[in-house]
Amino acid sequence: MSSKKLTTEQALRIILSESEEENGEASDYGNDSDFDSESESYSRSMMQSLPLRLLPRISSATRHVRPIGVMVDIRHFHMDAQTFKMDYPKVLITGGLGQIGTGLAKIMRKRYGKDNVILSDIVKAPKRILDDGPFLYADILDLKNLQNIVVTNKIDWVVHFSALLSAIGEKNVPLALKINVDGLHNILELCKQYHLKLFVPSTIGAFGPDTPRNPTPDLTIQRPRTIYGVSKVHAELMGEYYHAASGLDFRSLRFPGIISADTQPGGGTTDYAVKIFHDALQTGVFNCYLRQDTRLPMMYLADCLRSIVEFMEIPSEQLPMRTYNVGAMSFTPEELVEEVRKYVPHLTTTYSPDGRQAIADSWPEVLDDSNARADWKWEPHYDLAATCKTVFEKLLPSMMSEQITDKPCKGTKELTIANVIDLLVSCET
Numbered sequence: 514m515s516s517k518k519l520t521t522e523q524a525l526r527i528i529l530s531e532s533e534e535e536n537g538e539a540s541d542y543g544n545d546s547d548f549d550s551e552s553e554s555y556s557r558s559m560m561q562s563l564p565l566r567l568l569p570r571i572s573s574a575t576r577h578v579r580p581i582g583v584m585v586d587i588r589h590f591h592m593d594a595q596t597f598k599m600d601y602p603k604v605l606i607t608g609g610l611g612q613i614g615t616g617l618a619k620i621m622r623k624r625y626g627k628d629n630v631i632l633s634d635i636v637k638a639p640k641r642i643l644d645d646g647p648f649l650y651a652d653i654l655d656l657k658n659l660q661n662i663v664v665t666n667k668i669d670w671v672v673h674f675s676a677l678l679s680a681i682g683e684k685n686v687p688l689a690l691k692i693n694v695d696g697l698h699n700i701l702e703l704c705k706q707y708h709l710k711l712f713v714p715s716t717i718g719a720f721g722p723d724t725p726r727n728p729t730p731d732l733t734i735q736r737p738r739t740i741y742g743v744s745k746v747h748a749e750l751m752g753e754y755y756h757a758a759s760g761l762d763f764r765s766l767r768f769p770g771i772i773s774a775d776t777q778p779g780g781g782t783t784d785y786a787v788k789i790f791h792d793a794l795q796t797g798v799f800n801c802y803l804r805q806d807t808r809l810p811m812m813y814l815a816d817c818l819r820s821i822v823e824f825m826e827i828p829s830e831q832l833p834m835r836t837y838n839v840g841a842m843s844f845t846p847e848e849l850v851e852e853v854r855k856y857v858p859h860l861t862t863t864y865s866p867d868g869r870q871a872i873a874d875s876w877p878e879v880l881d882d883s884n885a886r887a888d889w890k891w892e893p894h895y896d897l898a899a900t901c902k903t904v905f906e907k908l909l910p911s912m913m914s915e916q917i918t919d920k921p922c923k924g925t926k927e928l929t930i931a932n933v934i935d936l937l938v939s940c941e942t
């Protein structure tokens with residue numbers, strides 16, 4: 514195997530020419546792509562282009578994933594008798610430019626139609642987002658503007674993502690109260706006034722040090738110690754109150770930390786589980802702000818997005834509860850490092866716990882999601898191994914395109930095509 518340095522173009526040309534020889538075998542690559550927000554077509558086509566012998570672990574990881582069709586279950590939607598068109602919901606996503614929103618827009622647009630899902634935020638959207646479908650400025654503190662958007666666009670569902678997360682909320686409590694509490698009040702009133710279905714994500718942060726931590730059931734003590742957690746308990750209770758008092762179709766899922774490949778987390782306590790992948794590939798050095806034995810529940814983004822869509826499509830009368838735990842896996846930083854080292858064996862790690870350690874110590878270790886599994890058949894598809902494989906499968910091609918140049922990359926061993934292949938082949942062990 515040659516170890517001479519290659520330009521991006523040369524490396525890609527070699528890989529593409531090798532893949533042509535093995536064409537046709539790559540069709541079992543990934544079944545969850547329609548629920549996987551981050552699959553930029555460039556990365557995906559690059560991975561599909563890689564010779565299959567280089568993807569032994571990666572392809573088998575996704576092969577075990579239960580196939581999900583993109584076909585909409587039409588039992589949940591009506592057909593217009595005049596036009597014969599499906600009556601898909603018109604969805605507004607608030608705070609849509611954060612870690613989770615763009616992915617949800619992508620899969621909902623596939624299911625309900627591109628123009629039926631409106632992303633919104635108060636920050637400027639990049640061109641690729643504007644090209645993907647409708648985007649609006651919407652400040653959740655401005656009720657009049659929200660009313661205007663709902664009426665003008667005939668909105669049926671609101672997915673309310675705007676929030677200040679745990680670590681960032683602690684740094685600015687008045688702003689966290691404004692966004693997470695005042696903003697929520699606007700959204701609840703809006704949805705009540707226009708009879709909209711409402712989804713508000715909750716979090717493991719809605720539990721506290723007095724909660725049983727392993728496992729943590731749906732109905733238990735909730736005495737969080739962060740303003741983020743307090744605001745999420747408030748959201749759960751307010752939503753359930755509006756449901757009971759006004760019939761609002763309110764739904765909430767308590768998510769673990771969400772792991773994504775190419776969307777950045779927004780300042781939560783579980784962000785380390787995203788940062789490690791970038792650090793491993795960029796510098797080979799990972800400094801963790803939590804102790805190595807801190808066990809927390811986590812979920813890969815594709816599972817999170819699929820849970821929202823599946824939950825939102827369940828008819829209201831079939832839901833005995835309005836707020837559910839959803840789980841997928843639980844691990845410690847040490848266990849994550851061990852899994853990441855299968856791909857980046859030279860990764861070095863240090864642990865320097867900071868203020869986020871106290872937050873993590875007050876959160877559940879394992880979520881009991883048996884009610885979600887029983888009531889609406891929730892089932893996660895990604896465990897730790899499958900998550901790592903999938904994240905690397907997404908990051909490696911973009912790393913190759915960015916870093917296989919004539920310049921050696923900083924802090925890591927020189928990234929020649931031979932080294933990248935070594936990384937891929939190391940997946941076999």
Ligand SMILES: NC(=O)c1ccc[n+]([C@@H]2O[C@H](COP(=O)([O-])OP(=O)(O)OC[C@H]3O[C@@H](n4cnc5c(N)ncnc54)[C@H](O)[C@@H]3O)[C@@H](O)[C@H]2O)c1
Pocket residue numbers: 607608609610611612613614633634635636651652653654673674675676677678692696714715716717767768769770771772777778779780781783
């Ligand atoms: N990411 C996770 O690990 C995780 C875990 C559990 C629950 N959640 C919940 O999921 C939701 C989305 O999380 P995320 O990680 O995408 O958050 P994020 O911090 O990445 O994004 C939040 C978005 O809200 C927007 N926003 C802030 N102020 C606003 C305002 N006044 N009006 C409109 N938008 C405003 C921000 O611009 C940002 O794009 C949040 O409610 C969060 O609590 C996330």
